[in-house]
Amino acid sequence: MTPxxxxxDWVSDKPIWWHLAIKITLQNGSLTDDNIQFLFNTAQGxxxxxxxxxxxxxxxxxxxxxxFTSEEYSVKLNTLSGVEGVAALAEQQSLAFEPNGLTIGYGxxxxxxxxxxxxxxxxxxTRGSLxxxxxxxxxxxxxxxxxLLTVExxxxxxxxxxxxxxxxxxxAKSIRVFDTASAHHYLSSEDTLGYKPVGLNLLTELTKAADGIKRLIEEDxxxxxGLVSISPLPSGSPASVFLSKLSGLETEHEVNTHCATQEEIDSIETRKNELIQYKAQSAAQIKAGLLSKKQLLTPLANFFSSPLKLLNVQEFDRLKQLELDAIAKQEIVDKLRLKTLSNLPFENICNSEWSQLWAAAKAFIQKEGKDLEFPPNTGDSCPFCLQDIGVYSASKLQEFEAFIQNSAxxxxxxxYQALTMAKQAVNTVNLNVSQYEAALNEAExxxxxxxxxxxxxxTQLTDxxxxxxMKRLPTSLEGFGLSPYTDLITELDQEIGKITNDDSQAKFIAQKxxxxxxxxxxxxxxxxxxNILRNIKRLHTVTMLQQIKNECNTRSVSTLSSxxxxxxxxxxxxxxxxxxLxxxxFNRFTIEVKTRNKGGHQQFKLHLSNSGESVVAKVASEGEQRCIAIAxxxxxxKADARESAVIFDDPVNSLSHQWSARVADRLVRESLERQxxxxxxxxxxxxxLLEASERLSQDNLGYISLERSRDYAGLVRTNPPWDALTTSKRIGVLNTKLQNLRNxxxxxxxxxxxxxxxxxxxxxxxAWERLVEEKLLNKVVNRFERGIHxxxxxxxxxxxxxDFDTINSAYDKCCNNFSGHDTPTGMGHPFPTINEVAGDLEAIKAYLAHLQKDRKRT
Structure with a gap:
């Protein structure tokens, strides 16, 4: 398993922002301040x-x-083709790469x-962001x-x-890419110049994120x-204790329970005045005053007792039950009436109201005496219309009586009678409080x-x-009562009982x-x-931030790194x-490689030998630092035993010739082992690169030259740029051109x-000019180089x-036969034949071989 x-695997059970820090670092190579702020916001979420x-x-x-996993197989890049929609690159172009050596792409x-x-x-x-x-x-x-990429x-x-x-x-990800932008991801130069290995760099960046978030929290x-200044209360009352112990866990409901009601606020002045009076009175005077208040208030309390008893919720429930019972029983009677009494001129005969009329008539007849019967028989006088009762009427009256005597x-x-009596009791309730005006004023x-x-x-009792x-009661009622008033009387009773002597008076006043x-x-x-609610919210925030800060402990990071x-x-x-290295x-100074692990930072630290100070970062040039990154x-x-291809994009941008040559040599050597x-x-x-390839016998060499037209870039050519070719490579190009001349x-x-x-x-x-610089003069002086070897x-x-004669002769012939000098009319000279051209090319080949083999020019 790779680091x-x-x-x-280790970070999977860690805080979400740790997981995200590793993910961003893998994508971008490092964490910026904006990344750390983003991680902090995630933690707060x-x-x-x-x-x-x-x-x-x-x-x-x-x-x-x-x-980033262990490499299973070697991967080589064969071609890059099918490019569409990328900048101004021309379509239908193909870049072919040498699979077993070095490919140089120039543009x-x-x-x-x-x-x-x-x-x-x-x-x-590629390490770093793209x-x-x-x-x-x-x-x-x-x-x-x-x-389209083709790989092997x-x-x-x-x-x-x-x-x-x-x-x-x-x-594709098995192939590594190195470029100028990713180079700094391999180095750390805060105090010393250090190398950040991939993998362990993840822990370095995670530690940086933890330190950054911790710093943000500490600043916040x-x-x-963020806290509003609220002066503390020194009294020790429940409200003052609550205020002094705010922790951020309190709810708005808890705050509200410690807030005075409007009634309490309104009573403050009255309580102050009372307290002044009590302090000026004896115990007996206080007690007498309290008794007087009680005597004045008690009749009013008694007055309310009857209405509250007859009009409370329990009484309503009883009344409602009576109503429901009367309705249910009347429904039974109505069904019975419809079944037994029919073809009558009135619909509600034998209902509750009619039954009262029937009972009154029966009582009247019975009171008359004279051996009259009820209901009247055929031939008797009707007690209502005073006419004789007919056979049909007598029969119906007997049916009515039978119905009335039915148990239902x-x-x-x-x-119905029970409901009526209950409502009559309610109707007698007296709610006139005009005679208790003095008691009302004293209560106020x-x-x-x-x-x-x-x-x-x-008013509520009246409603x-x-x-x-009402003829039909509602389904339910809300309750209310006289508790504020009765509580006041109870309180007066308690206060009267407390005052027995001067000592109890002092306690009474102290309690007040x-x-x-x-x-x-x-x-x-x-x-x-x-402001209290605002502070509670802020304290809650601080508590949560402290928990995030606790997550910034990097001990486990250091443990994993170790x-x-x-x-x-x-x-x-x-x-x-x-x-x-x-x-x-690095012969300008000797470097020792040491390791360190501090706060999750596992890095290689570079020291100057025999020096007590790590000053490599101060001494190393840009070229040396780039070489360290490539190293x-x-x-x-090498350490991961990877054999897949590597790609370098402008590896020596702006370096000195000395370091460019070393990089070229090292990369060509690497191409002998991998693509x-x-x-x-x-x-x-x-x-x-070409010189190093020639010197190190890198024969597997591929060339890609890129050109652009007016409209498109990335036009692929397989021939290398002439200006970059060594003498031997130029001779190779001339060999090809000689074949064209023969045709x-x-x-x-x-x-x-x-x-x-x-x-x-x-x-x-x-080619002769390049030979003089490169071989005859042995590269002592190279054009456009600052140094002399x-x-x-x-x-x-x-x-x-x-040497002078050989070069001058060949050079003069080239000058006579190339385009560049005007020849006067009439002074033309014979133009060379194909055999002469071939001989002139063989001359430079032979002279180059002589310099390299016999005279050891490199």
Whole structure:
């Protein structure tokens, strides 16, 4: 398991923002201040301090570590083709890469090199953040960027269709890319120059995030930041204790319970006046005053007792039950009446009201005596109309009596009578309080607002009485009572009982004083309610921030970092790194590689030997620092035993020639072991790569030259740029051109042949010039270089007149036959034949071989 795999597995049960920090670092290479603020916001969202991010669910998705796992097979990049919609790159172009050696891609500014490199950086694995790929801004039809990569995996070829949104491909991510932008992700130079290994760099950045979030929290919670200043209450009342112990866990309901009601606030002045009076009176006087108040208030309380008893909720429920019982029994009677009594001129005969009329008539007849019967028989006089009763009427009257005597009818009448009597009792309730005006005023004096509340109670009782007397009662009623008033009388009783002597008087006054302070403190809470709620919210925030701060403890990060080191991951990396530094020849000063682990930062620290101070960062030049970055990049490949291809994009941008040569040498050596692809716009570095390839016998060499037209960039050519070629490579190009001349000589005209030879001799002339600089003078002086290679002068003591004659002769012939000098009319000289051209090319070949073999020019 690689360090990255271990770290990703380890962070799975850590806070969400840790997980996200690792994910961002893998994507971007490092964390910026904006990234750390984003992580802080995410942590606050976890604790409900801010709304969660709209994409919060994606934060917990698995971390993609494609390319960071152990390499299973060697992966080589064969071609890059099918490019569409990428900047101004021309379509139907194909870049072919040498699979077993070195490919050098050259392109001047604007030729498309950076666009092709950008595709490979996105498709393959590049440390650090990547700029988005843009389309052709000059094209009306801006296509979606896409490309086709063909790779060789364990000897088998496969194609990879790439788009900016495509899922990372495991094989493509096995190929590493190094460029100027990613170089700084391999180095740390805060106090010392250190190398940040991939994987352990994740822990370094996680520690940086934790430290950054911790710092933000400490700045936010410093002192009393965000808290409204509220003076404490010294009394020790429940309200003052509540205020002094705010923690952020209190609810708004709890705050409200400690706020004074309006009634309490209104009573403050009355209580103050009472307290002044009590302090000026004896115990007997206080007690007498309290008794007087009680005697005045008690009759009013008694007055209300009857209405409250007859009009309370329990009485309503009883009355409602009587009504429901009467209705139910009457329904039974009505069904019976319809069944037994029919064809009557009136619908409600034998109902409750009619039954009262029947009972009155029966009582009248019975009171008359005279042996009259009820109901009257045939021939008797009707007690209502005084006419004789007919046979039909007598029969109906007997039916009515039978119905009335039925048990169901009796039950209905009894239920109706019970309901009527209950309502009559309600109707007798007296609610006139005019005779108790003095008691009402005294109640108001004792407790402000109580008179109004009692008057409101009368109104409520009046409305309640009217409801009770309704023909049909509502379903339910809300309760109310006289508790504020009765509580006042109870309180007076208690206070009267407390006052027995002067000592009890003092306690009585002290209690009154304490009650006043309690209400005043409650009023203070009510006055500062909004600020208290604001402080509770802020204290809650501070508590949550403290929990986030606790998550910033990086001890577990350091433990994991040390564990990875102890498992033998770091030592091979350290050795590979040291080996790479040696390969670059840091002979200007000697470097020791030491490891450190502080707060999760596991880095390699570079020391100057025999120096007590780490000053490598101060001494190392830009070129040396770039070589350190490349060394770290290659060290990781070696330590992880990776054999897949590596790609370098402008690896020596703005370096001195000395370091450019060392980088060229090192990369060519690497190409002898794995596929190496280099893109550059530096023609000098291109030349250095060719020289190193020649010196190290790298025969598997591929060339890609990029050009642009008026409308398109990235036009691929397989021939290398002439200016970068060494003498031997130029001779190779001239060999190819000689074959073209032979074809023209065989099938063309003399004019066509002459026109074709002029550029040939122009190039041959430049080849001789390059030979003089490169071989004869042994590169002591190279054009456009700042330095002179004095140590190479030792080879120049063999230069003789023969060399001058050989070069001058060949050079003069080139000057006579190339386009560039005007020949006067009439002074024309014979133009060379094809055999002469071939002989002139053989002359430079022979002289080059003589210098390299016999005179040891390198």
């Amino acid at each position: 990255v795999e271990r770290i990703v 976890e604790y409900g301090l801010v709304p969660k991010h709209l994409k919060y669910d994606s934060f917990t998705s698995p971390i993609d570590i494609t390319g 001047d500014n604007g030729a498309g090199k950076s666009s092709y490199s950008a595709i490979l950086k996105h498709a393959c694995l 700029k988005p790929i843009v389309g052709n801004v000059f094209s009306a039809n801006n296509k979606q960027p896409q490309a 995996v364990n000897g088998a070829n496969r194609s990879i269709n790439w788009t900016p949104d495509s899922k990372p491909d495991k094989d 919670t410093m002192g009393t930041n 009818a009796k039950d209905a009448r009894a239920a 004096h004792i407790k402000s607002g109580l008179k109004v509340r009692l008057e409101e109670l009368v 309640r009485k009217n409801i009770f007397l 004083d304490a009650d006043l302070i309690t209400i005043q403190d409650r009023k203070y809470i009510a006055d500062h309610r909004e 564990s990875i080191y102890s498992d033998g991951v770091i030592e091979p990396l350290k050795q590979s790194f040291q080996s790479e 040696n390969a670059f020849g 770290s990049f290659l060290a990781e490949m 190496v692809i280099i893109f550059t716009h530096d023609i000098v570095f291109y030349k250095l 023209i000589d065989a099938s063309g005209t003399e004019t066509e042949f002459r026109d074709a030879t002029r550029p040939f001799y122009s190039l041959l002339r430049e 004095i140590q190479r002068l030792t080879r120049l003591d063999d230069i003789s007149q023969i």
